[in-house]
Amino acid sequence: MDILKLLSDTFLDWNAIGAVLPKMFAVGLPNTLVLAVSSGVIGTVLGMLLALMGISRNAGARWVARIYTDVLRGLPPILTILVIGLGFGPIVRQWTGSTSPYPMAIAALSLMSAAYIGEIFRSGIQSVDKGQLEATRALGFGYGPAMRLVVVPQGVRRVLPALVNQFIALIKESSLVFMLGLLASEREIFQIGKDAASTSGNLSPYVAAAVFYLVLTVPLTHFVNWIDRRLRTGRPEKKEPDEAAAVVGKGAQA
């Protein structure tokens, strides 16, 4: 039973787990949420911009969106984070005097997720029937308002599950910012676990970190499934025969 004991010492050292919990709650969890939520919001806004550029009638805008998306989607996240964090960090430091890598971390995560979210939005918007745009324009709306009021909302609705999946990915990828060397107050779930693991000498703090990630991601996964089901089946409502057809049209001649 040595192996079981070894495993339990490595992964389930309750003292080590208990020791890391306060810091997880006070520092790690809030920081992970700040990183994921802020880059999720910025990534969504940029992604929508990229999607609209991608379907624009302006060839230049389409090209910019295409190249951006290809590059940012084609790079490993860790490379993007390092290049942006370490490369642009000093420049930002010169401008603002801030030494925090945090804004750079958020920028890198936002730019990366924008590429994916842009493609998600674009496919959703393009899946909306062309008749929707035509009918809206026939009422007298310009292209911009027609897209904003009718086409984009329908497209976004269809890709909500994919969008939430992207947010889940973002929560996980936010762990990579540890590469930038965060200040003690800036450390997120993964880095807190990593720090504690090096003092406790076993991997139990990583288990604690894993539980924190799962508590964030698993409900989101089920939320995706729920939206997906809801979108496919819709709200139940009774369909009635065309009874009113008989009421109108006293002038029926055809």
Place this chain on the structure above:
Amino acid sequence: MSEFTSGTLSAKNIHLSFGSNHVLRGIDLHVPQGTTASVIGPSGSGKSTLLRVMNRLIEPDQGDILLDGRSVLKDNPDELRRRIGMVFQQFNLFPHKTVVENVSLALRKLRKLSKEEARAEALEQLDLVGLKHKADSRPANLSGGQQQRVAIARALAMKPEVMFFDEATSALDPELVKGVLALMADLAKGGMTMVVVTHEMGFSRNVSDAVTFMDAGVVVESGPPEQVFTEPRTDRLKGFLADVL
């Protein structure tokens, strides 16, 4: 329906090509105010495209479009389209909005009515097409005929001077066609200027004031319905009528 005060529509020598495909080859169509013009012809003859050119969803390569005697090609096309209501074969209702929101959207955003005013006016329009009781349903929960009547209400809500119908009953189950045609006939009787692209020869013959037969991008024959249907002069129209009647 109330009386309509303006809306004489003319298309003059309209040409349009998609690449090497010459879809419209010099079309003339004159629709005096308060009359209904039906446009018939085989699939691919350019009928639906002609409608889209006349409200400038598609810009013509050549020719002119006159509303009340004045060319509209230099106007803002969005403003032109507010004066011309359009009803589509596939209804094209907004599935993410309720029935009443479908009708009130343009009232709120284009005619700048308040939410309450727009809803009240939209309900009034829905009442005219017999669907006020469906105001808060989603389009997906309506039958095809009901959806098309909502689409008509949506177009009428903008108080257009002219109404376009693009094969408005072609996608409907046979038993639902009658209600929609009856509504269109009521509109025509009420004095609305209408251009109706249709495969419903009964409607074309009984309701419209003039019939235009198109084939391969040209107007082959046109005239009062009695003449077009009983005394076709060209072989193409004779052949077409033999196929559809």
